[in-house]
């Protein structure tokens with residue numbers, strides 16, 4: 001018994017922290033080694049700091065500790081794991097690809113950039129989670145060998161001239177190397193914190209679904225419904241009902257490009273669709289474009305991230321009478337569009353099966369938004385039924401969650417019957433994408 005406790009104590013001690021506040025002070029000799037190995041300009045990061053993560057030097061030391069000490073199993077399969085970088089070599093590979101690292105903010109729209117092997121970490125890097133920062137340095141290191149991005153043919157940057165995507169996953173460019181790292185952490189990682197592993201999976205899905213012009217993962221539509229008592233969510237997929245943990249936050253269930261979140265007006269919290277570990281913590285969504293919420297002061301009336309065919313859009317409403325689109329290439333919100341009605345709610349799917357972005361007023365009038373030209377159309381010739389809470393689609397059928405908490409299925413003759421896979425009473429329902437990049441643990 002004592003021995004078991006002792007051993008598990010050691011295992012705990014070896015698990016790497018995932019929050020800056022949980023890192024111990026860096027040993028001075030270790031810090032010197034990192035600084036030398038990567039030629040870190042500590043002064044630009046705020047001076048040598050071994051303990052306080054508010055100083056950016058310590059953030060970078062934490063990142064390098066995760067890179068140096070992270071361990072991986074060798075057995076295990078995943079579509080992202082191709083052996084681009086040998087799993088045990090991240091630290092040494094990075095060392096050969098890094099001629100120097102400094103801190104600046106000369107290109108604020110970038111998180112970081114690599115100029116001839118010299119990396120400059122921008123303000124965008126400093127505000128990321130440990131995982132996001134580690135992913136960024138690994139990404140930048142790949143550019144040293146000449147791997148470059150191309151214009152995106154899909155996603156948020158579709159149609160923009162800036163080079164933000166990789167042609168294919170097998171090009172093994174910066175995006176590919178970054179995704180391989182996330183997948184290894186998630187699937188093969190042995191000493192990472194469970195939350196760090198979950199974050200890696202979320203990040204891997206959220207980014208890999210748009211940074212490759214030729215998709216590496218395929219999407220299927222599932223139903224995600226939160227129970228009325230908020231105890232859990234049901235993920236309904238391939239005719240199975242799988243229980244998922246829900247962040248214990250008050251807010252609205254929203255679809256995102258990686259799955260679902262609970263959005264409380266100020267922050268969005270990710271729902272883990274793939275793993276079945278009870279994390280007992282709310283993981284803030286810094287993966288989809290809900291990460292833009294970080295820039296805002298005060299609560300929003302609403303926010304939506306949605307795709308029209310292959311192009312991604314994000315809108316925010318600071319109040320119920322105006323709306324802004326996000327201009328991804330410029331990295332700014334456009335000027336607010338004034339509405340001549342007060343919005344009560346947003347919907348992305350209607351009872352007739354139409355999808356898009358719809359603004360609905362208190363009287364139930366539905367105004368379609370044309371995302372391509374940022375126009376608000378005239379009200380449709382039918383209204384939002386006030387007994388409808390949410391509308392989804394499952395295998396060609398329209399599902400309606402009504403205010404009695406029951407999910408109904410619309411029949412071809414327009415009658416409604418109780419949907420047999422909806423086995424609880426629910427407060428919210430969305431369609432969520434599930435990707436084949438990771439196994440959905442039951």
Ligand SMILES: [Zn+2]
Pocket residue numbers: 139140143149174
């Ligand atoms: Zn890049």
